[in-house]
């Protein structure tokens with residue numbers, strides 16, 4: 134039988150968002166953090182370029198300029214009050230990280246240094262502005278380490294290598310979660326007054342991605358299966374500069390430091406697409422520009438399927454001191470010497486703008502009326518506040534995780550302190566056991582790894598940078614087929630000790646759910662906005678589509694869509710030019 | 712400076728690279744296995760996979776796991792050397808499987824779990840003793856002055872003083888390559904010292920005295936015999952031995 138634990142606050146995920154929330158709750162209410170990875174293995178550690186705030190340390194800057202850029206960068210699908218709040222709280226959030234010891238790079242006079250990043254501008258688009266605080270090109274690593282250090286200091290209770298597989302609800306409120314302990318194969322019930330999902334992204338549904346193997350959308354999928362909608366799933370960010378074929382990220386910080394994009398003719402093609410800020414245009418625009426170059430025959434290599442990032446004109450000291458990790462990635466994985474050679478790059482699936490809908494206090498809200506689900510929270514990449522709208526600006530996600538991790542944690546603690554422990558539903562582990570036993574006992578008619586590979590290849594072909602109605606319709610059929618095959622998956626490892634074979638099969642099921650929601654919403658949205666580009670509807674259509682999508686999983690397995698309005702503010706939608 | 716990628720060997724090289732990648736190689740993996748549900752003792756298995764030379768060794772292990780033996784146990788996540796999950800003993804040396812390319816080990820590689828920590832299954836070891844060592848050195852900024860309104864000031868030179876040791880990803884490659892650590896469960900090991908160094912030499916920190924006291928105890932830095940295994944093993948290129956020497960010197964000469 135499953136072991137039962139009782140907590141006030143249970144946080145699923147120990148990346149930046151989860152640990153920032155735990156720091157907030159752990160002093161005030163009984164807190165557990167459940168993570169399938171050791172906290173320091175979380176993908177926040179992969180973030181490179183920076184985290185921004187209008188500190189104005191090196192040039193004039195204001196949170197209001199930052200808010201404007203966030204809204205415009207998000208192609209006006211951003212909820213403007215949330216963006217205003219995030220950009221205002223950014224300043225203190227950065228100081229807090231510094232006070233906790235984060236080793237940011239410094240200016241000669243000892244202040245936090247700041248650098249340029251895509252889409253961040255002075256005075257509503259005049260020119261690129263230095264707003265991103267950074268620690269070389271391992272900013273995310275330093276945030277993850279610093280937050281973990283603070284958790285160690287506070288003795289936060291972690292359940293490492295525990296996989297959350299189900300959300301428990303009772304009479305419309307949260308009752309807890311079910312988790313699988315990897316080391317033993319045991320199931321655990323965490324009875325909890327509040328639960329927060331902070332499980333990160335789901336980029337692993339695409340063949341080329343900057344995301345870790347572990348980023349399989351578990352939190353969103355678990356919630357989706359329990360009737361919680363997923364918001365704006367059609368908006369996925371394809372970062373322009375992943376290492377060719379591998380997808381390993383070369384931070385935008387590279388272009389912030391002066392690296393430029395070249396096509397096979399050696400032309401700096403971004404001058405044609407974004408004459409003002411050129412290579413530092415927002416990611417969706419740069420990725421589309423790269424695809425356009427390839428389509429018009431200016432891609433490099435035998436199949437014309439990549440372009441180049443050029444660092445050769447930079448002082449080698451800049452690479453060594455400010456971009457050491459990405460310099461090494463290019464050396465180790467492509468055997469290319471960036472100080473002398475061009476680095477082959479291509480767009481890579483990078484960031485999920487969509488996710489579990491929340492308000493600015495991390496509370497999960499459902500339906501067009503935004504009804505809160507008592508006790509349920511989400512923060513970080515798996516959540517959709519929405520501060521990123523249709524396209525996230527670089528450095529705004531690390532900001533999102535600390536700002537909304539903190540706010541969500543604070544609200545959880547306050548709510549938990551004033552509420553009674555919930556009752557558990559009957560047979561809390563029933564459906565989890567059915568799922569696991571199915572995978573363990575079925576004959577292996579299908580191999581999860583093959584289905585995952587097909588999913589990734591098909592999504593890369595039909596739901597990537599450039600989408601069409603025909604492609605997405607085909608992808609829907611592909612998904613039905615993949616799901617059918619998935620129902621016949623059996624695993625080879627029948628054991629209970631570190632059965633990662635079993636967990637990979639479960640994760641594939643989560644990915645399929647997220648892909649279903651993504652493709653359904655992408656097919657419905659017959660306009661182009663931010664990261665969602667429909668070749669058959671290339672223009673933004675504010676009259677019909679200035680709204681968020683909400684995808685629900687129906688009893689029969691199909692996906693139903695609803696919509697809710699964007700929260701507007703001072704910024705009126707205008708054409709996005711840079 | 713006008714970049715001109717159309718001339719010179721630059722472009723040809725990267726193109727040749729991508730053409731060469733199309734040819735595949737065969738790689739035989741000899742893996743030390745252990746599964747407490749199957750047998751009391753470890754055993755060896757051999758698998759042969761066909762890979763692209765530029766694939767990572769981690770990709771080859773995945774090929775085994777996904778298509779030959781699903782029971783193979785290993786940890787991994789990021790697949791590009793930043794999460795610290797997949798340190799293993801590869802041809803007798805500690806490395807991250809995701810940072811070793813197939814072409815560098817083909818046609819044959821021997822793979823074992825890192826040493827000195829209890830093996831739980833195949834390449835998965837119990838990391839708890841390792842993290843306990845890390846936690847013992849007070850790995851967090853200690854400063855009792857109260858937080859200023861803005862950032863604390865730190866010069867670029869002071870920031871540089873501890874830059875190297877901030878790179879640590881807690882992969883345990885150093886600690887589990889250290890003969891003193893194998894021989895003696897008491898030694899906190901290089902990684903814990905690296906993480907203490909990161910704070911001891913941070914001008915904003917005030918906890919050096921406590922950390923140096925912990926590290927001067929019998930489980931601390933003076934166990935180190937300067938074999939340099941740790942520095943060789945570190946996938947982040949941290950000068951581990953140098954950091955340990957600096958901590959030793961701080962204890963001996965600064966008399967905190």
Ligand SMILES: Cc1cc2nc3c(=O)[nH]c(=O)nc-3n(C[C@H](O)[C@H](O)[C@H](O)COP(=O)(O)OP(=O)(O)OC[C@H]3O[C@@H](n4cnc5c(N)ncnc54)[C@H](O)[C@@H]3O)c2cc1C
Nearest residue numbers: 146147148149150169170177182297333513514528530531
């Ligand atoms: C290569 C790269 C570079 C980036 N660079 C930047 C940058 O420079 N600036 C910026 O702002 N953003 C950047 N981003 C984006 C940003 O890093 C991420 O969006 C952010 O770190 C996500 O944090 P998180 O806490 O939401 O999730 P993560 O850090 O991914 O953590 C997810 C956590 O959830 C846990 N988990 C998942 N599923 C389960 C489950 N079923 N049960 C239990 N636990 C589970 C995992 O163990 C993990 O602890 C980058 C992203 C990538 C991939």
Ligand code: SF4
Nearest residue numbers: 879880882883885945
């Ligand atoms: S010092 Fe290097 S080898 Fe040791 S744990 Fe840190 S990163 Fe790994």
Ligand code: FES
Nearest residue numbers: 788790794795809
């Ligand atoms: S898988 Fe992350 S370091 Fe190798």
